[in-house]
Amino acid sequence: xxxxxxxxxxxxxxxxxxxxxxxxxxxxxxxxxxxxxxxxxxxxxxxxxxxxxxxxxxxxxxxxxxxxxxxxxxxxxxxxxxxxxxxxxxxxxxxxxxxxxxxxxxxxxxxxxxxxxxxxxxxxxxxxxxxxxxxxxxxxxxxxxxxxxxxxxxxxxxxxxxxxxxxxxxxxxxxxxxxxxxxxxxxxxxxxxxxxxxxxxxxxxxxxxxxxxxxxxxxxxxxxxxxxxxxxxxxxxxxxxxxxxxxxxxxxxxxxxxxxxxxxxxxxxxxxxxxxxxxxxxxxxxxxxxxxxxxxxxxxxxxxxxxxxxxxxxxxxxxxxxxxxxxxxxxxxxxxxxxxxxxxxxxxxxxxxxx
Amino acid sequence: xxxxxxxxxxxxxxxxxxxxxxxxxxxxxxxxxxxxxxxxxxxxxxxxxxxxxxxxxxxxxxxxxxxxxxxxxxxxxxxxxxxxxxxxxxxxxxxxxxxxxxxxxxxxxxxxxxxxxxxxxxxxxxxxxxxxxxxxxxxxxxxxxxxxxxxxxxxxxxxxxxxxxxxxxxxxxxxxxxxxxxxxxxxxxxxxxxxxxxxxxxxxxxxxxxxxxxxxxxxxxxxxxxxxxxxxxxxxxxxxxxxxxxxxxxxxxxxxxxxxxxxxxxxxxxxxx
Numbered sequence: 001x002x003x004x005x006x007x008x009x010x011x012x013x014x015x016x017x018x019x020x021x022x023x024x025x026x027x028x029x030x031x032x033x034x035x036x037x038x039x040x041x042x043x044x045x046x047x048x049x050x051x052x053x054x055x056x057x058x059x060x061x062x063x064x065x066x067x068x069x070x071x072x073x074x075x076x077x078x079x080x081x082x083x084x085x086x087x088x089x090x091x092x093x094x095x096x097x098x099x100x101x102x103x104x105x106x107x108x109x110x111x112x113x114x115x116x117x118x119x120x121x122x123x124x125x126x127x128x129x130x131x132x133x134x135x136x137x138x139x140x141x142x143x144x145x146x147x148x149x150x151x152x153x154x155x156x157x158x159x160x161x162x163x164x165x166x167x168x169x170x171x172x173x174x175x176x177x178x179x180x181x182x183x184x185x186x187x188x189x190x191x192x193x194x195x196x197x198x199x200x201x202x203x204x205x206x207x208x209x210x211x212x213x214x215x216x217x218x219x220x221x222x223x224x225x226x227x228x229x230x231x232x233x234x235x236x237x238x239x240x241x242x243x244x245x246x247x248x249x250x251x252x253x254x255x256x257x258x259x260x261x262x263x264x265x266x267x268x269x270x271x272x273x274x275x276x277x278x279x280x281x282x283x284x285x286x287x288x289x290x291x292x293x294x295x296x297x298x299x300x301x302x303x304x305x306x307x308x309x310x311x312x313x314x315x316x317x318x319x320x321x322x323x324x325x326x327x328x329x330x331x332x333x334x335x336x337x338x339x340x341x342x343x344x345x346x347x348x349x350x351x352x353x354x355x
Numbered sequence: 356x357x358x359x360x361x362x363x364x365x366x367x368x369x370x371x372x373x374x375x376x377x378x379x380x381x382x383x384x385x386x387x388x389x390x391x392x393x394x395x396x397x398x399x400x401x402x403x404x405x406x407x408x409x410x411x412x413x414x415x416x417x418x419x420x421x422x423x424x425x426x427x428x429x430x431x432x433x434x435x436x437x438x439x440x441x442x443x444x445x446x447x448x449x450x451x452x453x454x455x456x457x458x459x460x461x462x463x464x465x466x467x468x469x470x471x472x473x474x475x476x477x478x479x480x481x482x483x484x485x486x487x488x489x490x491x492x493x494x495x496x497x498x499x500x501x502x503x504x505x506x507x508x509x510x511x512x513x514x515x516x517x518x519x520x521x522x523x524x525x526x527x528x529x530x531x532x533x534x535x536x537x538x539x540x541x542x543x544x545x546x547x548x549x550x551x552x553x554x555x556x557x558x559x560x561x562x563x564x565x566x567x568x569x570x571x572x573x574x575x576x577x578x579x580x581x582x583x584x585x586x587x588x589x590x591x592x593x594x595x596x597x598x599x600x601x602x603x604x605x606x607x608x609x610x611x612x613x614x615x616x617x618x619x620x621x622x623x624x625x626x627x628x
Contacts, residue, residue, distance in 0.1 A: 013498040014491070195486035199494060200476045202483070207459050207470050214457035217419060218537060219445035219474035232480065274461075 004349045019194060036183060041176050049175040051291060056186040057243050058283035062267040063193045063276055064236020069265070070273035071197055072229035073209030074123050077261045078135040079237045081142035082119075084256035086112040086238025088152050091160040091251035101165040101246060105185070108242035109235040115142065116234020117227045124223055139258055146253050159252040162245055178247055185243060189236065193276050196232070205229055206274070270329055272336030281337035289325065293318045366432065368398040372573055373418065373449075373541055378427030380413055387413040389597035390427065395541065400567050400574040402584045405594035406617065411577045412454060414594070415543050418575075419451050420444045432540070446474045450539035452530045454546045454577075460519030464510055464529050465501065467518055471536025472497040501536055508532045508562065524555040531562060541573045542566065548580055556580060560587055585609065593617065 008023065010016040020026045040052065065079050086108035093099045093107055119138035123131050147158050154160035164171045165181055172181050196202045204225050207215035216222055245251040263286060271282020297314045305313055333340045366372055375393040379386070388410040395401050403411050416422045418429055420441035428437045436444050450471075459467055476497055478490040505511055508528050513521065518529055527547060534542055547563070548556045560583050566572050578584050584591060585605040593601040593614050601611045608614055 013495045013502075017491075017494060017498065192484040195490070196480075196483050199483040199486060199490050200473065200478045201480060203462075203466055203470050204473060206462060206466075210459040210461055211457050213421070214453070214459065215470075216421075216441040217445060217451055217453075217457075218471055218533065219442050220470075221440065221442040228480065 017198075019198070033187075041179055046175040049179050051288070053175065053179055053182050053247060055284050055287045056182045057240055057247060058264075058267065058287050059186055059280050060189045060243060061237055061240035061264050062271065062279040062283040063189055064233045064240065065264050066268045066271075066273065066276065066279040067193060067196070067205070067236065068229050068233035070268055070275065070278075071202060071209060072205040072226065072233075074120070074226060074229060075128065075132045076116075076119075076135040076138075076230070076233070077132050077258070077265065078116075078119055078139035078142070079233075079264050080256040080258065080260035081139040082112040082116045082234040082237035083241030083244070083260070084146055084251075084253055085115050085142060085234075086241030087245040087251040087256065088146055088160070088241075088253075089238070090242040091154070091162045091245055092152065094162045095154075095160055101181075101242075105239060105242050109238040112238025112241065113231040113235040116237065117231040119234075120227055120230025123226050123230065136258075139261060143253060143257065153253065154251075157252075159250050161250050164249060165246045182243060182247065185239065189239070190276065190280070193236075197276065201225075201228070209274075266326060268336075270326060270336055272338030275336070275338040277341070278336050278338030281341070285337065289322055290318060293321055366397045368571075369396050371395070372397040372432055373575070374430045375414070375418065376428050376430070378414070378417055378424045378429065380410075380417060380422055380425055386597045388417065388424075391594070391597075391599050393592060393599070395573060395575055396590075397540075397573055398567070398571055399589040400563070400576060400587055401590045401592065402576045402578060402588040403592050403594060404578065404581070404584055408596070409594040410597040411594055412545055413597075415451065415545055415575070415577060418444075419449060419543060445537060448538070448540035449543065450534035450537040450541070451543035452527075452534050452545060452547060454549060456523075456526045456530055458518040458526055458530055458533070461517060463515050464505075464518055464521075464532075465514045467529055467533050468501040468504060468536045469494075469497065471533040472501060474537060475500075500538075504532050504535050507535075507565070524551050524558075527551065527555075527559065528562070531559070535566065535572075539572060541575065543575045545577050546579065547576070548578055548583060556583060563587060 005022065008021070010021065015021065020029055041049070044052070061079065061083065065076065068074050068076055089111040090101075090104035090108035093104045094101075099107070119135055122134040126134060146153050164173050165178075166172065167181075172178055197205070204215065204220045207218070207220055208222060208225055208229075212222055215225075241251075241256065244255060248255070267282035267286045268279055269282070270285055271280065272278025294314075297310070297318065301310050301314060329337070371394045373393075373395040375391060377390045377392060378388060379390050380388040391410070391414060393401075393403075393414070403414065405411055413422060417424050418436075420436065420439055420443070423438055428435060430436065431444070431447055431449060434447055436447065436449075459470065462470070476493050478493050482489040505514060508531065510525075510529065510532060513525065513529075518526060521529065531544070531547060534544075544563070548559050551559065563574060563576070564587055567574050576584070576588065588605050590603065591601075591605050591608040592599060593608060593611070595617045600613045600617060601608055603611075
């Protein structure tokens with residue numbers, strides 16, 4: 001309706017290459033940003049803020065994974081392990097050396113990037129399912145190492161308590177304060193990823209995904225860029241791990257097991273491969289769905305089941321519905337929620353004169 | 356700030372720019388390329404012709420680095436590129452197109468051409484991540500050069516179309532554009548006119564001549580359309596079953612009895628058409 005190029009002319013390359021070339025899109029983004037920065041923390045109570053917090057953490061991880069899988073076309077089932085690398089790096093630095101979050105956060109990311117690039121080395125030789133298995137091995141090896149090396153895991157429970165992040169000596173404790181903390185880094189992650197994928201490096205990634213032979217002939221070193229994709233993606237994963245650790249107040253390997261890797265893959269597949277917005281959609285969807293289903297069951301489950309049945313049936317039913325919904329979405333729109341959104345937008349672009 | 360139209364080559368016109376010496380390649384029992392010598396002089400259009408399976412594309416693959424020759428060497432402007440990676444060879448200024456179009460199909464024409472500028476851009480991870488500042492300036496500078504190529508190839512109205520949706524002839528043209536965006540010193544074209552109709556062939560021939568004459572780009576051309584080859588080439592090299600059987604000006608090659616035999620069997624008719 002409002003989102004249309006008609007009548008918008010650009011007289012500079014700068015204007016034409018802007019992130020949001022249309023004035024209406026600039027306004028929309030501005031309003032959404034204002035809602036999240038100003039309105040949400042004032043209007044929402046702790047429960048809803050905590051959900052938003054989890055969504056933001058998932059966003060960072062999903063964007064990172066999408067850079068690798070969606071943009072570069074390499075697969076990784078080891079991302080949860082890279083998150084745990086970031087989490088334990090930050091936790092150790094915070095507790096043993098007393099570093100602040102503005103040091104532990106990049107440190108966790110960089111460590112994850114290094115490990116991620118190492119796990120990505122087989123991608124130079126193998127593709128697709130074979131690479132999936134290689135990264136799966138990475139996941140298991142990292143999990144095992146963290147569990148069995150007390151110097152990393154911090155002892156018997158393999159978990160390290162970390163102090164809450166502090167800003168100029170003030171501890172960020174409440175959901176609202178943590179919301180601000182997470183929002184800051186999420187915005188950086190989103191804007192940075194948007195910039196990355198529209199410039200030289202991002203284009204090279206897509207080139208490798210679409211036609212690796214042609215990419216090589218125009219001077220893109222496949223070797224370097226595949227490793228770079230793994231490193232950047234793992235950096236995001238590491239930061240996700242650090243953020244989650246600060247949010248929970250504890251680094252725990254149970255949060256970063258194989259299932260989490262699969263969850264993140266589900267996010268980007270449902271959201272849309274090769275799209276930053278899609279990653280965000282996917283993160284919202286996968287984070288909200290369990291909560292939504294639980295609330296739904298609690299409200300309406302009584303109509304079909306007795307209370308005793310409810311207690312035993314609900315957890316399984318939730319998983320089943322979860323799986324069914326994912327399949328449903330993929331059948332309806334295999335290219336993900338982002339495609340759905342684009343179809344809607346494109347429909348209204350020329351509305352009401354579709355032809 | 357404008358971008359130099361063509362990278363400067365240290366050589367004068369007519370000097371040997373690309374030299375292939377005694378190059379051979381076997382695939383199992385098949386001698387795809389059998390000790391071929393080839394000298395490409397700066398500023399010329401050299402065509403490599405021959406029947407199917409003569410080893411033309413294999414030869415091109417060895418120049419651009421996809422195959423490593425079993426014997427022999429390839430030298431480009433003093434660099435030994437015999438065993439160099441294709442991406443390395445591209446940075447020296449060798450661009451190429453493929454027989455089966457190898458565009459990035461999901462990307463727009465503009466992005467495909469911007470990718471052609473890859474070796475001329477330097478933005479690293481951090482400056483790309485921040486974008487505003489260095490990376491943006493670089494994008495704009497290179498965009499200006501890409502727009503020149505878009506104007507040259509008359510692709511203005513297709514800028515933001517995904518290349519996969521374009522007609523075949525246009526895809527070939529975009530692929531030429533992507534190679535040109537590299538500002539190459541040598542352009543390797545593998546059947547740029549294959550599958551085109553007469554009009555499209557004439558357009559493509561005109562583009563190749565313009566690139567060669569106005570920008571001074573050396574062209575190595577593989578093509579089956581003899582009319583085009585004889586019209587635009589300065590030199591023609593004929594391969595048959597991996598061996599070089601003739602070479603010289605188009606006129607000389609057309610009269611060469613070996614060439615006539617290879618193309619037409621033992622017929623006495625003059626000139627392969």
